[in-house]
Amino acid sequence: MKKNMGTIxxxxxxxxxxxxxxxxxxxxxxxxxxxxxxxxAVIFLLTSxxxxxxxxxxxxxxxxxxxx
Numbered sequence: 001m002k003k004n005m006g007t008i009x010x011x012x013x014x015x016x017x018x019x020x021x022x023x024x025x026x027x028x029x030x031x032x033x034x035x036x037x038x039x040x041a042v043i044f045l046l047t048s049x050x051x052x053x054x055x056x057x058x059x060x061x062x063x064x065x066x067x068x
Contacts, residue, residue: 001052003051010048010051017040017045051064
């Protein structure tokens, strides 16, 4: 598994996961929207922690700089 996520990409995903968590715990999202967004938040955190996004592979995308 070759890393394909850069620092900014990882930071944005972590920030989005935090925003989703805050919205949920503040009671601003609930029901099916909360479940779907919660799943996205978990996926964002997992992909950020390993610096690998499986959706980038088929398109041969990478947000990593060559020096990373």
